[in-house]
Amino acid sequence: MVRKLAFLVPLMTFGFLSVANAQEPAGTLLSGIDLGSSKGITNTLSIILLITVLSIAPAILVLMTCFTRIIVVLGFVRNALGTQSTPPNQVLIGLALFLTLFIMGPTFSEINQHALQPYLAGKISQQEAYREATSPLKEFMAKQTREKDLALFMDYAKMKKPKEVTDLPLRALVPAFAISELKTAFQMGFMIFIPFLVIDMIVSSVLMSMGMMMLPPVMISLPFKILLFILVDGWNLIVKSLLMSY
Structure with missing residues (x-):
């Protein structure tokens, strides 16, 4: 994962590291495995929680940023063109990551300025750093989340409507944001498919x-779709549409 995309990981793990590195009782060589004392149990559980957080952190960060919408739209573009595995998955994922960093740059900068750096300097506690780090993310996600999707999870969990955006619980906001992003991505994908579908229909009708019943229409329509995509500067339009959607 790109370094800037992992701003929240230290905030979620420094607390566990501090517990794991606490002063250990004398006479124990591996106190983290010593289950005979309460402190040994605490250290062991802290290490387990640390490993769990590190394993799911990439998935959490992907679902809390604009990565989902971007990669889905790029996938629709490739399928609409009918170019099979061109561009390859590595190129699409790399492009989606850098576009995510570009769009989320102001949010990550705010997290770094108000949460990560003060925490590393010892000016704020772990709880305060977590609160300062999640506030910009909540504001970003709330702007892109449909009220209907958010109400679905809020009503299911019987949560009260908060007065401020920063008071929204992440366990309701994150899935609501994810399905809102998927809906928006599919809407954009539908609009992308229309011109290429028209070309396929025209070529099929002509054949x-x-x-020419035995000639696959895809073999004839593919060069025309690629030519159309080049003439309209398709990649520029797609990326511009993604940037403007935020």
């Missing part, structure tokens, strides 16, 4: 009228 049918000429009696």
